[in-house]
Amino acid sequence: MPNMRKTKILCTLGPATESAEVILNLMEKGADIFRLNMSHASHDWVRMVYGRIREAAAKGAKEISVLMDLTGPSIRTGDVEQPWQLQVGDWVEFRCKPDVAATVPLSVTVNYPELGKDLHVGDIIMVDGGMIQIKATEISEKRVIGTVLTQGEMKSRRHINLPGVPVRLPPLTQKDYADLDLGCELGVDYFALSFAREPAHIQHLQLLLEQKGSKARVIAKIENQQALQNIDTLVEASGGIMVARGDLGSECPIEDLPLIQRHIVERCSYHGRKVIVATQMLESMIENPVPTRAEVTDIFNAVIEQVDCVMLSGETSVGRYPEKCVEVLDTVIRRIEQKYPSGRFASDAPLKTNKHKTVKAAILLANSIPNSKLLVFTLRGVMAHLLAHQRPEFASIFAFTPNLHVSRTLVTARGVQPFVLAFEEGNPEKAIRDAIEMLRKHGHIKAGDPLVILSDALYDGINVDAILLRDA
Ligand SMILES: Nc1ncnc2c1ncn2[C@@H]1O[C@H](COP(=O)(O)OP(=O)(O)OP(=O)(O)O)[C@@H](O)[C@H]1O
Numbered sequence: 474m475p476n477m478r479k480t481k482i483l484c485t486l487g488p489a490t491e492s493a494e495v496i497l498n499l500m501e502k503g504a505d506i507f508r509l510n511m512s513h514a515s516h517d518w519v520r521m522v523y524g525r526i527r528e529a530a531a532k533g534a535k536e537i538s539v540l541m542d543l544t545g546p547s548i549r550t551g552d553v554e555q556p557w558q559l560q561v562g563d564w565v566e567f568r569c570k571p572d573v574a575a576t577v578p579l580s581v582t583v584n585y586p587e588l589g590k591d592l593h594v595g596d597i598i599m600v601d602g603g604m605i606q607i608k609a610t611e612i613s614e615k616r617v618i619g620t621v622l623t624q625g626e627m628k629s630r631r632h633i634n635l636p637g638v639p640v641r642l643p644p645l646t647q648k649d650y651a652d653l654d655l656g657c658e659l660g661v662d663y664f665a666l667s668f669a670r671e672p673a674h675i676q677h678l679q680l681l682l683e684q685k686g687s688k689a690r691v692i693a694k695i696e697n698q699q700a701l702q703n704i705d706t707l708v709e710a711s712g713g714i715m716v717a718r719g720d721l722g723s724e725c726p727i728e729d730l731p732l733i734q735r736h737i738v739e740r741c742s743y744h745g746r747k748v749i750v751a752t753q754m755l756e757s758m759i760e761n762p763v764p765t766r767a768e769v770t771d772i773f774n775a776v777i778e779q780v781d782c783v784m785l786s787g788e789t790s791v792g793r794y795p796e797k798c799v800e801v802l803d804t805v806i807r808r809i810e811q812k813y814p815s816g817r818f819a820s821d822a823p824l825k826t827n828k829h830k831t832v833k834a835a836i837l838l839a840n841s842i843p844n845s846k847l848l849v850f851t852l853r854g855v856m857a858h859l860l861a862h863q864r865p866e867f868a869s870i871f872a873f874t875p876n877l878h879v880s881r882t883l884v885t886a887r888g889v890q891p892f893v894l895a896f897e898e899g900n901p902e903k904a905i906r907d908a909i910e911m912l913r914k915h916g917h918i919k920a921g922d923p924l925v926i927l928s929d930a931l932y933d934g935i936n937v938d939a940i941l942l943r944d945a
């Protein structure tokens with residue numbers, strides 16, 4: 474019987490993994506969700522790769538979810554003619570508008586006109602993920618001049634972080650709106666919003682999606698201190714959270730990063746939202762075929778925290794060993810889950826509604842019956858997501874829905890294996906028999922296995938939440 478992995482694997486696709494063959498291999502080795510990073514992907518590329526993902530999913534008979542990661546309002550430098558070799562003490566000028574004249578030799582534009590208004594003398598400007606640090610020394614509305622604190626090479630269009638500085642950037646840029654239209658047209662399952670800072674940003678995007686007829690949910694990427702200050706409202710407003718450790722590591726003291734990750738995971742557990750841990754999970758494998766000991770231990774930490782998904786970025790988009798990375802993640806996660814199947818992060822979550830309480834009762838039943846499986850019949854996915862959020866101790870969750878989109882969104886939920894199954898309301902016995910048959914066929918259950926069956930969708934005309942206990 475296949476041993477189900479509960480923690481899902483999210484892979485960023487890129488030049489190293491764009492071929493149909495590699496996409497299929499990644500999927501077969503364990504990728505559950507593919508991420509398309511709009512900071513780098515052209516629309517033609519996205520169309521091509523999206524088609525290949527859906528073909529691979531059909532070929533591999535596996536449900537796959539697709540997440541479009543919107544660039545969001547990041548601050549970047551403009552072009553420099555040649556890369557600068559910055560030395561400690563050098564002066565660098567950032568011009569807030571293209572028509573502002575340069576006043577020092579190392580002068581570059583930025584794409585954020587408000588930079589001079591938001592910064593104060595003494596603030597630190599982090600360039601290129603914090604590789605170069607510059608202290609602001611002279612500020613006007615037109616330009617910011619700073620002194621270099623750490624030497625390094627600065628190329629064109631580098632990313633800028635302003636740790637602890639509240640910025641007045643809009644939630645989405647013109648580019649994001651165009652990317653969003655493409656994602657809606659293709660039918661991606663999730664949109665990730667970079668630099669989400671306020672719940673209103675999420676609500677704005679979710680509303681826009683609804684207006685465009687998309688059912689996709691929004692994942693808020695937590696990347697700076699503003700987002701952390703609003704974490705509870707952001708979690709509540711979104712369909713899930715990504716702990717974007719790349720930018721967070723520049724925007725916050727690095728020693729705080731594990732504490733921030735733990736805090737975000739706990740808030741997601743509390744509010745019953747999905748959580749993805751991203752960035753540098755297997756960074757050394759961009760170049761090497763084996764992970765470092767520290768990377769394996771980082772994966773251990775995320776699995777013990779019972780996150781829904783762990784994410785690979787450069788490891789699979791540009792790395793030399795993308796398939797090996799997925800294999801390593803799959804093996805390490807399975808080993809940890811086998812040894813530590815249960816956790817405690819969801820135990821404090823409030824049971825807000827009767828539905829939450831019914832789900833909890835089903836989980837208590839499953840936890841108390843060795844070798845049991847949880848089956849859920851769900852039209853919109855709500856019951857199945859609630860089951861996943863409450864983190865059953867041992868039982869895998871098999872979710873049955875007639876809706877393909879719902880099935881794809883359930884791929885991201887911890888411990889859930891979704892199936893598309895057309896079931897008639899009002900005929901629960903047939904639906905259950907069909908589901909058991911499907912699970913037998915896939916080798917997930919054998920005759921006599923105890924099944925805890927949960928449903929709010931099977932009883933025609935009457936709104937009943939039901940828990941059934943029976944043997945396969
Ligand atoms: N679709 C793509 N086409 C071309 N290059 C890509 C693509 N996706 C990623 N890359 C390359 O892979 C690198 C890693 O990108 P990835 O999305 O995996 O990580 P990231 O840390 O989220 O990226 P970034 O912070 O640069 O947005 C990028 O810097 C880019 O050079």
Ligand SMILES: CC(=O)C(=O)O
Nearest residue numbers: 717718719720751752
């Ligand atoms: C994933 C991402 O955007 C980050 O880690 O910053």
